[in-house]
Amino acid sequence: MSEIKRSYLSLKQQVFAKEPHSIVPIREQDRYDIMKWRNEQIYHLRQIKPLTEEDQDRYFNTVVAALFDEEKPSQILFSYLEWDRCIGYGGLVHINWADKNAEISFIMDTKLEEKHFQQHWLRYLALIEDAAFKDLELHKIFVYAFDLRPHLYEILEIAGYFMDARLTEHCFFNGAYKDVVIYSKINDR
Numbered sequence: 001m002s003e004i005k006r007s008y009l010s011l012k013q014q015v016f017a018k019e020p021h022s023i024v025p026i027r028e029q030d031r032y033d034i035m036k037w038r039n040e041q042i043y044h045l046r047q048i049k050p051l052t053e054e055d056q057d058r059y060f061n062t063v064v065a066a067l068f069d070e071e072k073p074s075q076i077l078f079s080y081l082e083w084d085r086c087i088g089y090g091g092l093v094h095i096n097w098a099d100k101n102a103e104i105s106f107i108m109d110t111k112l113e114e115k116h117f118q119q120h121w122l123r124y125l126a127l128i129e130d131a132a133f134k135d136l137e138l139h140k141i142f143v144y145a146f147d148l149r150p151h152l153y154e155i156l157e158i159a160g161y162f163m164d165a166r167l168t169e170h171c172f173f174n175g176a177y178k179d180v181v182i183y184s185k186i187n188d189r
Helices: 028-040 053-067 110-135 150-158
Strands: 016-018 021-025 076-082 085-096 101-108 140-146 162-173 176-186
Touching: 016 110, 021 110, 028 053, 028 085, 028 101, 028 110, 053 076, 076 101, 076 110, 085 110, 101 110, 110 140, 110 150, 140 150, 140 162, 150 176
Parallel strands: 101 140
Antiparallel strands: 016 021, 021 076, 076 085, 085 101, 140 176, 162 176
């Protein structure tokens, strides 16, 4: 397990693990891998253009650095590790502290998507639920997805999520309007 360099003021526990996988406060050393995966998977992200190393450094030095000291940050980001190697990242974003809900964010190493998509999504969901429901005591978490990867919905349903909403023609992608699908899970712990 990697040494924790930074910790979130908002979390009582910093590491959530089910060996060999864990989520830890986002590590600066993983920023360029994260940038690479985001650029490779830009088609399903709310990202307008490919990121540069300068963009990524600026984001980590300003936005990410400030999150650690906030009592109620707008997002809590994690490196997703297999043993000590970063193989993905994500977190709880657009956190609504008043209503106790947050959006789940997650991407994995692009090379893992074809053969290990379900395995890593299910493992990540279990870890992020521990952070969201046990530690932060959120009421609801959800996945906001462009309707481009229907194989994701099956995984969410296996993990106990339900289709909460379909926003018809909500995003413009490759010259056409696509739906946005929202899958949610309510804290029953």
